Amino acid sequence: MDPRADPKKEVGQGGGHTPCTHMDLGFLRPLYSTDAPVASVHLDTSRHSTDSDKEIELRWRHLRQHLTRLGTDQATLHALEEAVGQGPSRSYGTHGQSLFASQGQLLDTHTLAVPPQHDHATWMPVPDPLPLVVDRGRHIPYVLVALDRVNAKIVGYTDQPTQGPALQEHPTGQTMHNLDGPLGRSGPGQRRGLGGRGSAQHAAQQMWRENTAAFAERAREAVRAVDAKIILVGGDEEAITYLRQNLGPRQLSIPIRIIAGGRGGQAAQERLHQATEQALAEHILDEHTQALNDYQQKLAHDQAVEGTEQATHMLTEARVQTLLLTAQRQNENHLYASLTQPVPVAQDPADLGQVDHDVFTAPASALMLRSAAASGASFTELLEQDTALAGSDHGALLRFAGNNH
Known part of the structure; x- marks a missing residue:
């Protein structure tokens, strides 16, 4: 099978990258900058x-x-x-x-x-950011590379796709025409610097390698610029092979996925766009599956909790590393919190230890996200199919294990 036609083909993945589903909630801080409703x-x-x-x-x-x-x-x-x-x-x-x-x-x-x-x-009394958080968590920053052996298009996107590309470059490499003449070739079919031993084909391959090495460096810069979680690559098969050699796990710890389409005409660009959407959706689903598996494993080792009661208890103690919530809000429970202290959250107002006029009630997701953001916890969405496996609409990964009861 042509690897370009298989959007699930993934190469160059190193260890240690944080799943995109563990989302930093720092972008919510402006919402909590007021004590007013x-x-x-x-x-x-x-x-x-x-x-x-x-x-x-x-x-x-x-x-x-x-x-x-x-x-x-x-x-x-x-x-x-x-x-x-x-x-x-x-x-x-x-x-x-x-x-x-x-x-x-x-x-x-x-x-x-x-x-x-x-x-x-x-x-x-508090903002209600769940729809925003869920939408942000379903999109990841990524870099898209479409290339042949001489030209490339490198586009970087943040996790806010509606804003359009954060950066876009069209680097051009050397061509055989550039190598003609006294400054380029040592003689017929030979590239300067090869000592007269290189054939035209060898010179061309060396040139393509140099081109893609330069493209790879631009791609790495794009990854750093948008904090990309994945690189998607489409185009000429040999150019992709050279690019992969320059974007291996020693250079990048994020996955590289080969997709259909490339730099050709309109049809190739449309295939690239469609394959990009499919590859991103599959990657995010894979990350959610990985996050759920990690959650279930940690549940078995007292490194996570499930259910509203235990999750609120751990949030109140600022022991939550990652909060897990579902996007479904039908029949959502209400919890209690303090107007003056953002971290504590409880099912029973008496558990807060606050004077009555400082206590209020609000939807569980609003109060749990407020607590998580205040204590530096991240967020992972529990997908609809995950809730049956997880056994609850609420859960949490803990910063450290211990007595959770």
């Missing part, structure tokens, strides 16, 4: 026709009315209205938007690669 809005901002602006306006109007009924102040509503559908969310295509505001100020806004299943808004 926060309005959280998640809505579909897709644009597919000339009527899209009106459709987005109607969606926002319904959410604004809902927020008004919840008691949101007019200044905060105005701040949200000014930001709805702006930035990358104005672009044509399918996407959504998450917005957070408080006291008349916009705390943060993010474009969602996939619109929420249902438009949703809350007005609570």
Whole structure:
């Protein structure tokens, strides 16, 4: 089988890379920069026709009315209205938007690669970031390389695909034409520096190796620039072979996956795009499977806990390394937390040891994410098919083992 046609073909993987599913929650910090109530809005901002602006306006109007009924102040509503559908969310295509505001100020806004299943808004003492966190966790930064033996296209993407490429380069290498003449060739069929022993074919292969070595260095720079979790490569088979030799596990600890398509005409570019989407989806699913297997193994060795009661207990003790939550919110439980201390979270308000006026209740995911972000924990989504295996909608990997009861 042609390895370029197999998106699951993976080479060059070294050990020690962190699964992309263990997501740093540091990007949520701006949402917790206020002690005042926060309005959280998640809505579909897709644009597919000339009527899209009106459709987005109607969606926002319904959410604004809902927020008004919840008691949101007019200044905060105005701040949200000014930001709805702006930035990358104005672009044509399918996407959504998450917005957070408080006291008349916009705390943060993010474009969602996939619109929420249902438009949703809350007005609570804490933000409600679960749809944003789930969307961010389903996308990874990556580098895409399309090449032949002389030219390459290297594109780096962050984990926010709606923002477009973070970098894009089109390096060009040497050609046999460059090697003609007194400065290039020592004689017919010989490349300068080969001592007269090299054939034209040998000279060409050496040139291609040098070209792809240069492309590999540019690819490594792109990986560092976007903190890529995978490299996807399509194009000329021999050029890919040379590139792989320069992007082995000694140089990079992330996987390299060979995909269909390349630098050719429109058809080749379309195959490359389709193969990229498929390869990314498969890689993320593989990472989720790996994370679930790791979770189940650690459960057996008291290095993880499952269920709301144990997860909240470990969060309160700041012992959670990675919080596991499902994106499903139907019949979601509410928990209790403190207005002044972000880490403690409990099923019973009495367990918080706080005065009554400092205690409030909110959806479990909002409070558990607040606690995880405050204590430096990461996040992994429990996929719908994972919850049956995990036995709960909530779980946690622990920073250190011990008595978990």
